[in-house]
Amino acid sequence: MGSINHCEGIDEYAVQIIKFKAKQLVGRVGLTDSDREDLEQEMILDLLQRLPKYNPDRAQRNTFIARVVEHKIATIIEARKAGLRDYRLCNCSLNERLEDEEGGSVERMETIDQEDYLRLTAGLSRPVSELHDLSLDVRQAIKNLSPELRELCRRLNVNTITELSHDTGIPRGTIYESIKKLRAFFNDAGLRDYL
Helix, strand or coil: CHHHHHCCCCCHHHHHHHHHHHHHHCCCCCCCHHHHHHHHHHHHHHHHHHHHHCCCCCCCHHHHHHHHHHHHHHHHHHHHHCHHHCHHHCCCCCCCEEECCCCCEEEHHHHCCHHHHHHHCCCCCCCHHHHHHHHHHHHHHHHCCCHHHHHHHHHHCCCCHHHHHHHHCCCHHHHHHHHHHHHHHHHHCCCHHHC
16 A cells, blocks of 8 residues: 555545554455455545545544545445345355265355346346247237337337437327337237236
């Protein structure tokens, strides 16, 4: 962290408090010693961004620096405990070795079903087999559309309604009416769950 001594606005007091506070954070909220340098950099960046707002009429410079660093630490802790990023939810490593059926070992990540993982992390909305069936059903339904509605489907796949209206000169209200027809058609084709 020696290079921060050359940053404009970062004096010896700021360096000392940032190093001290980063050291205090290690071991809390899932932070380790390997995070210390990143923590110091985050605090420095935040301080540099806020220093132009320093008003000597309101507080001493050291008091201002201390408060900025303390607020940044509170923000870091809050982010570490927030929802899905909560460090306490992770109780194992994906690189942890587990014993397999043959007495050998395998990394935990090799035991995770990729399809389940994608579905749980919003990478997939449905199982792959269901998505495949849906694709076939939609293709078949589109084949049964009038040429105008088929073209509308194709264009809506790549354009917004506003872009479509602008490109074709068709009023948006007319496009919305056609979309209502499409919805009714897909509903009648048994694809209501996918609308």
